[in-house]
Amino acid sequence: xxxxxxxxxxxxxxxxLHEKTLEVLEKVGVAYNTPHAIDLLAxxxxxxxxxxLTAKLTWDIIEPCLKTVPKKVLLAGRRPEDDRVxxxxxxxxxxxxxxxxxxxxxxxLRREGTAADLETFVKLGDALSxxxxxxxxxxxxDIDPYMLPVKFTELTIRNTSKHVQDEVREPDLVEPILAxxxxxxxxxxxxxxxxxxxxxxxxxxxxxxxxxxxxLKLIKRGVPIFILxxxxxxxxxxxxxxSTCIVNMAELLSAMVLFQLAAPGCALISGVGSAVxxxxxxxxxxxxxxxxxxxxxxxxxxxxxxxxxxxxxxSADAKAPNFQAGSExxxxxxxxxxxxxxxxxxxxxxDGVQTESLAKAVLDNDQLGALRRYVRESPVDESTALMDDxxxxxxxxxxxxxxxxxxxxxxxxxxxxxxxxxxxxxxxxPGRSLIEEAVQRAHDLLASHEVAxxxxxxxxxxxxxxxxxxxxxx
Numbered sequence: 001x002x003x004x005x006x007x008x009x010x011x012x013x014x015x016x017l018h019e020k021t022l023e024v025l026e027k028v029g030v031a032y033n034t035p036h037a038i039d040l041l042a043x044x045x046x047x048x049x050x051x052x053l054t055a056k057l058t059w060d061i062i063e064p065c066l067k068t069v070p071k072k073v074l075l076a077g078r079r080p081e082d083d084r085v086x087x088x089x090x091x092x093x094x095x096x097x098x099x100x101x102x103x104x105x106x107x108x109l110r111r112e113g114t115a116a117d118l119e120t121f122v123k124l125g126d127a128l129s130x131x132x133x134x135x136x137x138x139x140x141x142d143i144d145p146y147m148l149p150v151k152f153t154e155l156t157i158r159n160t161s162k163h164v165q166d167e168v169r170e171p172d173l174v175e176p177i178l179a180x181x182x183x184x185x186x187x188x189x190x191x192x193x194x195x196x197x198x199x200x201x202x203x204x205x206x207x208x209x210x211x212x213x214x215x216l217k218l219i220k221r222g223v224p225i226f227i228l229x230x231x232x233x234x235x236x237x238x239x240x241x242x243s244t245c246i247v248n249m250a251e252l253l254s255a256m257v258l259f260q261l262a263a264p265g266c267a268l269i270s271g272v273g274s275a276v277x278x279x280x281x282x283x284x285x286x287x288x289x290x291x292x293x294x295x296x297x298x299x300x301x302x303x304x305x306x307x308x309x310x311x312x313x314x315s316a317d318a319k320a321p322n323f324q325a326g327s328e329x330x331x332x333x334x335x336x337x338x339x340x341x342x343x344x345x346x347x348x349x350x351d352g353v354q355t356e357s358l359a360k361a362v363l364d365n366d367q368l369g370a371l372r373r374y375v376r377e378s379p380v381d382e383s384t385a386l387m388d389d390x391x392x393x394x395x396x397x398x399x400x401x402x403x404x405x406x407x408x409x410x411x412x413x414x415x416x417x418x419x420x421x422x423x424x425x426x427x428x429x430p431g432r433s434l435i436e437e438a439v440q441r442a443h444d445l446l447a448s449h450e451v452a453x454x455x456x457x458x459x460x461x462x463x464x465x466x467x468x469x470x471x472x473x474x
Contacts, residue, residue, distance in 0.1 A: 122160050
């Protein structure tokens with residue numbers, strides 16, 4: 001089978017980065033910031049500082065942990081037809097998550113997201129054909145902060161049956177949130193992992209105490225963990241791309257070791273969140289050639305360690321869903337796809353992952369379809385050579401009437417849902433731009449799409465969990 005591929009590092013360069021990553025872990029170590037983690041690492045033979053809550057890791061501790069990480073991970077939906085298996089499913093894709101703002105594509109106005117926006121964008125993700133999982137967004141500024149985590153979960157479950165990937169930042173939130181997902185799935189997450197989490201390390205070389213303690217609970221309940229280091233070259237990471245990738249891999253391995261020691265065989269995926277800083281402002285650059293090269297490096301190093309991967313996908317730094325946004329997202333996404341990413345953080349975000357819009361989500365869905373065509377395995381053999389047709393048609397003929405043309409036309413040629421093809425007049429006569437067509441497509445999907453309903457008993461249980469959380473307010 002032929003498949004488009006991209007490589008960046010030589011074997012010598014991979015070995016070099018591996019050696020330097022180990023040097024960081026052995027000589028500098030990592031701050032875990034929770035005694036529970038230090039106890040686990042000390043019992044495995046790591047050199048720890050209990051006062052500073054730090055540990056240094058050696059290869060004889062790291063290597064056995066790598067061997068217990070699964071090579072396939074089920075990301076279940078609320079319904080079996082929404083199940084996906086990383087390691088089998090080609091180029092899994094999730095919506096981009098945790099944006100703050102919503103952009104009106106027709107007026108150019110930007111505002112903070114609300115609960116109604118959360119419902120809209122989660123439902124749109126449920127309707128988009130190329131989206132496999134939902135990372136809920138935007139943040140809902142009109143929900144009371146204490147209630148936000150559980151209300152966020154309730155609204156997400158109600159508006160999608162696809163797998164949900166999100167964050168749990170405090171250990172006290174684990175039980176109510178998991179109870180809601182288990183009620184919706186109708187099974188323990190150990191059987192049907194309908195929910196997974198992103199665990200962000202804190203660059204350079206630290207772990208967030210609350211998120212880490214939450215993750216140590218989550219892995220024992222069957223929740224897959226996407227480990228997402230996010231050093232930024234020039235600020236929280238050193239200035240060269242190679243050195244920032246070394247910090248990325250050190251943070252990744254430090255988290256992998258901790259979670260495998262706590263629950264051997266737990267489902268872990270290597271996420272790539274590293275980026276570069278805008279040196280004039282210190283801001284986060286989400287796209288551009290450096291992000292593609294970081295993706296290539298960290299994806300290849302993750303595969304060097306035998307880990308499943310999730311890459312930064314098709315976000316943008318553009319301030320609207322315009323040519324810049326499409327160019328940035330397309331280049332970054334293609335780098336990750338050709339490097340063999342198992343999953344992409346994909347649709348909806350721009351403005352340095354601060355803002356999302358209906359048009360961007362819909363256009364990114366087409367972008368995902370095109371990316372999947374690039375990396376689809378294709379046979380190169382007698383079945384695709386079509387030699388009978390070439391020999392029979394001969395010089396100067398055409399292939400329109402051949403049975404093979406009808407048989408292969410739909411599978412061989414990718415067809416967009418919104419990207420413009422056809423005649424110039426077809427798209428210019430009405431005077432409607434591509435953005436306007438994308439917004440209309442979003443409205444049509446939202447009006448026609450029906451989310452699979454949550455079972456009545458599950459909905460009652462979820463409402464009761466929300467009520468109990470409210471009653472327990474400090």
